[in-house]
Amino acid sequence: MDNFFRHWTTRKRETGTAAASATAATNTNGEGSGSFEANIRRPYSPGAALTISAVYRAIELRAKTVGQFQMQYQKLNREGGNFVPDIGDAMSSYASNGQRMNYLLQVAPNPVMTATHLMQQLIINKLQLGNGFVYIERDDLGEVRYLWLATCGGYNQAAGTYNLSYAGEHGVVNIAAAPAADVIHIPNTFRDQNGYMGIPTIRYAIDTLSMIATQKAQSLETAAKGGRMKLIIGEEQTGDTPGTLAFSMFNKQEMDKYALEVQEKLYQNDVVALRALKSVQNISMSAQDQQLVEMLNMSLDDVARYFGTPRALLMMDSNSHYSTYQNATMEYLTRTIQPDVEEIEEEFTRKLLNVHDFCRRRFHMCEQPLLRLDKEAQAKVDQLRLQAGTATVNELRKQYDMPSVENGDTVYISTNLAELGSDKLSGTTTPAAPQPAPQPAPGEEGQKGGEQ
Numbered sequence: 001m002d003n004f005f006r007h008w009t010t011r012k013r014e015t016g017t018a019a020a021s022a023t024a025a026t027n028t029n030g031e032g033s034g035s036f037e038a039n040i041r042r043p044y045s046p047g048a049a050l051t052i053s054a055v056y057r058a059i060e061l062r063a064k065t066v067g068q069f070q071m072q073y074q075k076l077n078r079e080g081g082n083f084v085p086d087i088g089d090a091m092s093s094y095a096s097n098g099q100r101m102n103y104l105l106q107v108a109p110n111p112v113m114t115a116t117h118l119m120q121q122l123i124i125n126k127l128q129l130g131n132g133f134v135y136i137e138r139d140d141l142g143e144v145r146y147l148w149l150a151t152c153g154g155y156n157q158a159a160g161t162y163n164l165s166y167a168g169e170h171g172v173v174n175i176a177a178a179p180a181a182d183v184i185h186i187p188n189t190f191r192d193q194n195g196y197m198g199i200p201t202i203r204y205a206i207d208t209l210s211m212i213a214t215q216k217a218q219s220l221e222t223a224a225k226g227g228r229m230k231l232i233i234g235e236e237q238t239g240d241t242p243g244t245l246a247f248s249m250f251n252k253q254e255m256d257k258y259a260l261e262v263q264e265k266l267y268q269n270d271v272v273a274l275r276a277l278k279s280v281q282n283i284s285m286s287a288q289d290q291q292l293v294e295m296l297n298m299s300l301d302d303v304a305r306y307f308g309t310p311r312a313l314l315m316m317d318s319n320s321h322y323s324t325y326q327n328a329t330m331e332y333l334t335r336t337i338q339p340d341v342e343e344i345e346e347e348f349t350r351k352l353l354n355v356h357d358f359c360r361r362r363f364h365m366c367e368q369p370l371l372r373l374d375k376e377a378q379a380k381v382d383q384l385r386l387q388a389g390t391a392t393v394n395e396l397r398k399q400y401d402m403p404s405v406e407n408g409d410t411v412y413i414s415t416n417l418a419e420l421g422s423d424k425l426s427g428t429t430t431p432a433a434p435q436p437a438p439q440p441a442p443g444e445e446g447q448k449g450g451e452q
Contacts, residue, residue: 046128046200054300055202057314058307059127065337067120069365071105071348073098076360083362097143101352105363109134109147111169121149123340126186127307130198134184135164135175136351144352148173150183155197184351186344201306308336333370341365368399389413 074083075098086098109118122132129151137146153163161177162185187198304311310328312320320328348363382399385391394408 052303054303054314054316055307058303058309059124061309061313062127062307062336062340063120063123065333065370066123066340066344067116068369069119069341069367070369071115071119071344072364072366073101073105074362074364083364086361101144104144104147110137111146112167113149118147118149119344122186122344125149125151126188126198127201130188130200130203132186133162133164135166135178136182136184138182147184150175157194157196181351184347186347205302205306308332341367386412387414 072085075086076082077084085102086096087102088096088099104115106115109115113121118134122134124132126132131152133150133152135148135150136144137148139145148166148168150164150166153165155162156177159177160180162175162180162183164175164178164183166173166175187196188201188204190199190201190204191197192199300314300316301311303309304314304316310332311317312324312328313332317324345363345365352363353361382391382396386393386396389411392409392411394404397404397408
């Protein structure tokens with residue numbers, strides 16, 4: 001129980017002789033002796049937080065899910081009236097700005113990482129450090145050259161500049177005063193007092209939810225005193241040999257003194273042996289009786305709530321079945337992933353486009369890769385799109401890298417819909433009027449009669 005929350009924090013640095021003595025009693029993870037209250041108030045440590053399996057799973061799942069989305073730089077198709085990826089002329093050897101941008105967003109944002117890795121680390125930094133930063137390196141013409149995952153050393157709110165550093169192609173690069181227009185900033189949901197810089201999720205929980213911390217401290221103290229099984233093992237007196245302990249020979253004052261000694265031994269040891277006793281009995285409650293397992297489950301529920309991840313997706317429900325995972329996945333995508341995606345889209349649009357590009361270009365994170373392995377769900381979506389006329393046969397085949405077919409660009413529409421009050425709804429359709437028989441041309445009748 002103590003380890004569960006103690007890994008979330010790390011011990012403060014001490015100076016002088018106190019630091020030397022504390023180092024001997026503290027391991028590499030920053031753990032040492034001390035009460036739960038002292039451990040819960042240690043400074044936040046991202047690395048220590050990941051030693052908790054539920055926290056690691058929640059952060060990894062969120063980062064990898066968002067990393068599957070494909071960021072697209074799109075332009076308005078004037079003919080169709082919709083947005084399509086801006087990749088320029090595929091047959092031309094000249095790389096347009098849109099083609100260059102999509103290459104950065106979908107393949108390699110910089111020479112040292114892939115686009116998926118960049119998006120994953122952006123989410124991890126948002127949750128673990130409170131803020132995710134991407135530095136936009138521009139060329140002499142102001143066009144985007146590279147996108148670098150960065151860490152922030154400070155923000156000057158008055159000047160609107162960041163102090164950034166990132167791992168470049170030839171080493172660490174420091175930017176003393178990067179303008180806000182060149183920094184993609186994805187803060188966490190909870191922010192500091194100025195409302196601009198985000199706060200790590202776990203640190204926010206530790207600093208603000210003091211009532212829960214106090215409750216867990218009391219549970220830890222109760223477990224330390226009586227959580228383990230304690231026994232008194234007595235030895236039966238044989239013959240006329242008197243035992244070392246004869247309660248009848250003590251007066252009240254001696255009995256009280258001896259009771260304090262026994263109590264101290266019971267607190268320090270799990271088993272205490274006394275002579276001249278005949279019975280063996282436990283004098284403490286078991287961990288199950290104190291419901292420590294339920295208390296631990298409540299702590300895991302807290303992790304699920306903090307990171308917006310259902311328990312089933314954290315592999316904490318042994319009774320889960322397919323429908324549970326399916327419903328949990330939809331809940332997770334709708335309430336946790338979708339807000340992250342919209343936030344990233346808006347920030348990329350705000351920093352890489354201007355007011356003149358509004359309604360003409362946009363950044364969109366395509367969710368198509370999420371359905372790649374769920375064949376049943378993908379088949380249902382494709383069928384609905386084909387019946388509604390939102391996709392053609394060739395467009396659907398293109399998703400699976402299949403060649404086009406003849407007449408595959410025809411748009412189909414289901415005929416099951418009808419206008420309100422129409423004859424199709426009442427079932428009284430008007431029969432078609434009979435067509436008159438064709439009349440022979442003048443002169444043909446006599447000619448046919450002569451032939452007969």
